[in-house]
Amino acid sequence: MNEAMPRNGEKVRKSLQWAALELFRDRGYEETTAADIAAKAGVTERTFFRHFADKRDVLFDGEAAFSEALTQAIRNAPKAFGPWDTLLFSFGSVKQMFIDNRPFTEPRQYVIAATPALQERAMAKTRSLVTNVTSALCERGVSEPEANLVAWMGMAASSYGVAAWFKDNSMGLGEHMAQAFEKASRLSQSNFATTKTTATSSEPRARGR
């Protein structure tokens, strides 16, 4: 084999993640000790902290890989695209990761919603992702402050799209994401009393200029 795998720790890692998710869901985050998670996974507390930097981190693991994929997609986006189109294109490129991780991220969502400490960590991960996206956009010629701004707006649109995808199975993630970006674009316009574009108006017209 390629790499050494003396007592393979990858299974232990996954086992710890699922054990933590279940315990947090059943007993609550604060009421679950790190030793409890380790015990349920059949290892020691010390081993837990060798796999994860801290107790919160056990629920946020794929983030680094996702960030890598997303920033790579940004680099591969057509050079003619402006930053906004680049982001929509890139989120579409990595949509498979959303789909694959859904079995873990969807139940995780409820645990996070019930735990301030985990919401904090989730935001920190988002911030880290935005930082990386900003760098990738800068490589495309966007200034740093503008790249940071558009990265945050794109992240807001993406979150909106994923939330809609979770609730509405009648459309794929790609369509939800495209509609989310369109909605974000419309909502950030200066005009008066524009609250009539509320519901699910399916207008898949291509991106006009």
Add this chain to the structure above:
Amino acid sequence: MNEAMPRNGEKVRKSLQWAALELFRDRGYEETTAADIAAKAGVTERTFFRHFADKRDVLFDGEAAFSEALTQAIRNAPKAFGPWDTLLFSFGSVKQMFIDNRPFTEPRQYVIAATPALQERAMAKTRSLVTNVTSALCERGVSEPEANLVAWMGMAASSYGVAAWFKDNSMGLGEHMAQAFEKASRLSQSNFATTKTTATSSEPRARGR
């Protein structure tokens, strides 16, 4: 007097905040213990944790008051305004708080930038603020998902505006904020190769439609 003030704890509170800010700046966050902060303020570690929920919270105190003021401004905004104009109007209404708190927030900024744990807390506070803004927008007839989306985008624009204000003293916060919202609006448009509005192009023309 109105309220009882047996051993007035407000001075202790302020004293703890400034002691923490200085120690974090000079010695670093991780290298500063809660007992150190308390000692510098002339009290006990236990007293520190009576005033602040945890070690990080000592740097984020005015957040609740700011959130209160901002959401109130949203409620007072002209009813004809759409959500985007409402946010710009409301951030302008509370700009005095930005100015008043600058002596504390500006040095704090560098401490946060050097401390991941504090960045995490800052993001959590922002998230809390966005949640309150979302609720206030919902009261104006915006649907919850859309309100959340526009609240995040407005927050991104606001951060951009404040950062520009910190760096450029030639304009007031109000003008910086208005330009930030305009820039956000333009950046979230779908078009190709729109990266020529990069640098400091001073275009103080009023918000056209």
Add this chain to the structure above:
DNA sequence: CCACATAATGTCAGTCGCTGACAATGAATG
């Protein structure tokens, strides 16, 4: 001036998150 009520603080013991150091274990290689 002296109780008295009240709120802030001090003291102490204890749990939990987390880490460094060192020994022990199990799988692959020769």
Add this chain to the structure above:
DNA sequence: CATTCATTGTCAGCGACTGACATTATGTGG
């Protein structure tokens, strides 16, 4: 079978944070 090396177990210890109870300082009423 011996070696190697990554993973794990064990243990001691620090810092963050909390509950319980005693203590101090302030303002009030007699």
